[in-house]
Amino acid sequence: MRLLRIITEGVRSLRINKLRTFFMMAGTIVGIAALTVIMAIGKGTEKKVMKRLQNFGPRAIMLIAGGGKDLPPPDITVTTLTLADAEAIRNQIDGLEIVTPMAWDFNVNVTRGANLHQATVWGVEPTWHEAWNWHVADGEGISDQDVATMAKVCVIGETVRRELFGESDPIGERLYINKVALTVKGVLESRGASPMGMDFDSRVIIPITTAMRRVMNVNHIGAIRLISKDVSLIPRQAEAVRSLIHQRHHITPPEEDDFRLITPMVIAQLVKGIASTLSFLLIALAALSLFVGGVVMMNILLISVAERTKEIGLRRAVGATRGDVFAQFLTESLAVTIFGTILGSLLGLGVSVLLPKIIQMPTIITWEPFALAVAFALLVGTFFGVQPARRAARLHPVEALQ
Amino acid sequence: MIELKTIEKTYGSGDTATPVLKGISFRIQAGEYVALMGASGTGKSTLMNIVGCLDKPTGGQYQLDGADAGTLDDNALSHLRNQKIGFVFQQFHLLERTTALKNVMLPLIYSEPYPEDAEQRAEKALTAVGLNDRMYYRPGELSGGQQQRVAIARALITNPQIILADEPTGNLDSKSGLEILAIFKRLHRDGHTIIIVTHNEEVAEHADRVIVLKDGKIEQDRRVAQPRDAEKEVDERIGREDAE
Known part of the structure; x- marks a missing residue:
């Protein structure tokens, strides 16, 4: 051709x-x-x-103690965020499905007999499970009763279970955090590691009252997680939360915030x-x-x-x-x-x-x-x-x- | 076979119009060996371009093998050049960094239908000009005479009726030039029509007929009584060299 x-x-x-x-x-x-x-x-x-949005929760807003512009790790030295703030948000902000406060501490020694494991300790309300869509694989989760009675119980992550209990059944067994004896009532579903390499399963969940009074001895909380009824409401709700906390913490911009608001948009x-x-x-x-x-x-x-x-x-x-x-x-x-x-x-x-x-x-x-x-x-x-x-x-x- | 009737060629128009050819008429029969002569500026190159269908006259009529070349479009003229005319240039015009064989095959690219035996034909053409041992040499590796022989093989590849050579020996020494003229003599004997454009009297002596141009007109059109035979002269020369 x-x-x-x-x-x-x-x-x-x-x-x-x-x-x-x-x-x-x-x-x-x-x-x-x-x-x-x-x-x-x-x-x-x-x-x-x-x-990341799936991990974070597409309808979630996180209010974290401590200022700055980056994502967590949170600043646990900031003591200004309280349960009263969570209560105020619950009462004054519309369109929220869940408002769940959390107290936390990092790299806490968790022991059982001679076994020791460093884990993150979370003091939570029962709604925590729903707010993170993170339920127990075995046993039971944190209940209203546990919070009301400051019960000495805990729910453990998969890594903690493996490190402290090995092959034996952990339900009903005891472990110690800061010399406080806690009875294991459940094991969380495994979530594996975060993209940054953090192990999600290396945690212990306890009632928030137990955490604040018995384990950590604090009056402040680390964060509040909000779940909106609809994604489209989030920007307005975040602004409402911001001005509410400004007012409650007596912050007048341009004064620096003592908290961070993280929304799916910020993550994206x-x-x-x-x-x-x-x-x-x-x-x-x-x-x-x-x-x-x-x-x-x-x-x-x-x-x-x-x-x-x-x-x-x-x-x-x-x-x-x-x-x-x-x-x-x-x-x-x-x-x-x-x-x-x-x-x-x-x-x-x-x-x-x-x-x-x-x-x-x-x-x-x-x-x-x-x-x-x-x-x-x-x-x-x-x-x-x-x-x-x-x-x-x-x-x-x-x-x-x- | 070739018939020119009052061919005119004028460059430019109006005040700057320059007539180069002023009514040229002649016929060349198939199998003739013609030298087209004239000093530079007499229009012999322009005439050659018209005969070779590279250019169109501005007046008169040119019939090539029964076809009126003046009425053909560019594509038809390209096809005509491909099939009926083999060009040999003073500058050889071979493709650099390309083997002799590929150079010879070049016109076949534009031939319809493409011959199945293109390569064998090129080998045959190169053998015919005595280069059977240089087929894969590139122009840079060949002497001037050898390059011109590759060009002749290229001109022969489509088996055209007319070989049109423009000062084919102009860039060669006398020995190589004579060898080229010997090849033309043989092609003529084999029945090809040869037209050589030259300003050199000695070259013209090899043709059967000489047409001399002057100022865009034919000054002379004569038969050569006893054309020189380049083939014989080459043989004699070889004989002399052997004897020495």
Whole structure:
């Protein structure tokens, strides 16, 4: 087939001039690689956000003691958040399904006989289970009765069970926290480790009253978890909570808050933060390199047309039509961008695989970027290739041969 | 086979119009060996371009093998060049970094239908010009005479009726030039129509007929009574060198 022979001619001239071909290709390689990475980061981040929101609770608001802008770990030295704050929120903020206060302490020694394990201790109300959608796998959870009577009971996480009880049944057995003996009444469902590597199952849940009076001896709490009746209410509820606590803690902005309000929106933004900055930079890089690369390619092709005037004249003399010459030069630009796309996709794929390992940037590799890359390549190749090809085709054979 | 009737070619228009060919008429029969002569600026290159269908006349009529070349479009002329005319240029015009074999096969790319035995044909053409041991050499590895022989093989590959050579010996030493002329002599004997454009009297002496241009017109159109035989001269030369 004639067209196939002419395409072969175009590809052959690229092979003969490898360095020139590489320069024509460079922009496409970088641009397509950036495009591939952007898409992989976008997909990866989206998934990470979804997962974090699922962990956090899509309808949840966390009010955590201690100021600052970051996510937990919370500041346990701040003593201003109290059960009365939780009560006030419960009474004054509409549209909340659950308001559950929590007292907490970290890296607490939990012992049973000679066995010792460091765990997080949470003082909770019965609604805690519902608020975190985290129930017992075995035995019973914390009840109203337990809270009312300051009962010396606890529910343990899977890691605590394994470390302290091994194979034996922990229900009804005793363990000690700060010399207080607590009877195990349940074992929580296992949740494994957080994305940051924190073990969710290394915890002990006790009634909040027991925690504050018997174990920790404090009058403040660590956090209040709110579950909204509807996601759409959350922004307004968060603001209402903020001004309520401002008022109760006598804080007048711009005075710094002594608490943090964390909503699903804050989580999403935080997770997306770095990724969107990086994506923006990469989009700029992709657009710039595809455009500059296209212009460079076009100029090299134009120079190449000028350099190869005699070759074009000869081809015309031995029977090439204008269309044949046009096809040959368009083939060169398309082959450059298509091959550049293949290399760029491979480079982007490599970077996408390495990113999670180097900077913990989540990436997911899908087929879409490659389809998009091929479309871009054909577009760039055609857009920047037509002009040189047309110039080559328009050369008059007599003038070209002189 | 080739018939020109009052061919005119004028470059530019209006006040700047420059007439180069001012009514050229002649016929060339199949199998003739013609030298087209003239000093530079007499329009012989322009005439060659028109005969070779690389350019169109601005006046008159050009019939090639019964077809009116003046009425054909660019694609049809390209096809005509491919099938009926083999070009040989002073500058050889070979593709750099490309083997002799690939260079010779170049016109076939634009041939319909593409011959199945393209490579064998190219080998045959190279053998015919005495380059059977240089098929995979690139132009840079060949002497001028050898490069011109590759160009002749390329001109022969589509088996055209006419070989159109523009100063084919202009860039060669006398020995290589004579060898090229010997090849033309043999092609002529085999029945090809040869047209050589030259300003060199010695080269013209090898043709059967000489057409001399002056100021865009034919000054002279004569038969050569006793054309020189390049083939014989090459043999004699080889004989002399052997004797020495």
